[in-house]
Amino acid sequence: MKVVSKKRLMRLCGFFRRLPPQGSNSQQDPFPKASLPLEKVYKEIAILKKLDHHNVVKLVEVLDDPDEDGLHMGSPVMEVPTDDPFTEDQARFYFRDVVLGIEYLHYHKIIHRDIKPSNLLLGDDGHVKIADFGVSNEFEGTDALLSSTAGTPAFMAPEMMTEHEQCFSGKALDVWAMGVTLYCFVYGKCPFYDEYIVSLHNKIKNKPVEFPERPLISNELKELIERMLDKNPETRITIPEIKLHPWVTENGSNPLPLEEEHCTAVEVTEEEVQNSVKLIPSLSTVILVKSMLRKRSFGNPFECQRRRAERSILLCKSRLLHSAKLPALRLGI
Structure with a gap:
């Protein structure tokens, strides 16, 4: 997985802006979409997703959490230097x-x-x-x-x-x-x-x-x-x-x-550029699902989180009650 900083891309261009939503009127946009640095990244992603060759890594999917900075893009043959080169x-x-x-x-x-x-x-x-x-x-x-x-x-x-x-x-x-x-x-x-x-x-x-x-x-x-x-x-x-x-x-x-x-020709349409990145509500949810798949645990993960939260609340209440009783005990009440 590769992570690209969206803020850094914007900083390189001198301003911070998101891509306009699909269907927006570009004439009212003071910064044309093509001038935005992320647009170039989206076009590159659309191209890489269509490349399909035995000797080129296949880009499967790109995930973009609107609330996070990272744009997540999905063993080397040799480490150099080495004392064990190839024949x-x-x-x-x-x-x-x-x-x-x-x-x-x-x-x-x-x-x-x-x-x-x-x-x-x-x-x-x-x-x-x-x-x-x-x-x-x-x-x-x-x-x-x-x-x-x-x-x-x-x-x-x-x-x-x-x-x-x-x-x-x-x-x-x-x-x-x-x-x-x-x-x-x-x-x-x-x-x-x-x-x-x-x-x-x-x-x-x-x-x-x-x-x-x-x-x-x-x-x-x-x-x-x-x-x-x-x-x-x-x-x-x-x-x-x-x-x-x-x-x-x-x-x-x-x-x-x-x-x-x-080699076969690849053509990228404007629609494919627009849909090159999959918007997700929360990257943490994707990570949670992947973790469940890896652990083969298919129960309700939020139920476990709720139980842990309840135990934490009870533990906090117990500590608060305990600390509240200490002054009374010192006074002999």
Whole structure:
């Protein structure tokens, strides 16, 4: 479960307002609905609820208690650093899942922007599912032209680390982060690391990727990682090229499915945006029901609460009576 602060979203936009009720006259509203920060969140939720791919976490439901600040949105494959990295075969298995998941997101014009092992969850079937779209971007056209930095520093691409504002390719950012992730898979650590952010940025921008002597990996895998960690986004390998790479396909013996075979178009209507969040009277009621289901206790929970309340009242009365008698006892009455 993920919790988004509605107040923080409003604060970022400079004012506190709720979305107007459905059917209200927008012409009388001094702040058009589209300008409200929550509207963007609701649109993102509507999109994510319709995404359906084996390698992308499925958003089931979003709960919104009008009286609470939180907007509640419903085991990583690897913890980094680790002394127990994957074998090449294990890394290939998980990496192929990541490639298909990212291709699916890019097909639906979504840039993830924070690909890393901790955002790759392991499903019950042993396959990777991409999660956490907290800094993702939706784009129009063939690619996203981004100018703001987001994501985890050790997984950021070098073109993001510039003193002057400039635009860079969103797809190329995801490919770079995938390269860092693949390096983590086989070595258990990031290719560029420093505890000081300025030094880290300098290493990412200028230092070539180095491969430790142990564990020993194939030349094909090294070549793929080098092409993904190409500091020039213009010449960096692309997702379609990665899908055809000899290491990924095991020299063509295990090809990945074509884009049209695992990607389907998603259209989001205005009605789906409006209904993307389920309003509930009280989140505590939902938590109570879930607790009952988990404990398999299907009695009336409010009856138990009533009994506890009655016992508390009786206990308080008893203590009050006891304290009231103490002065009389001291006086000998």
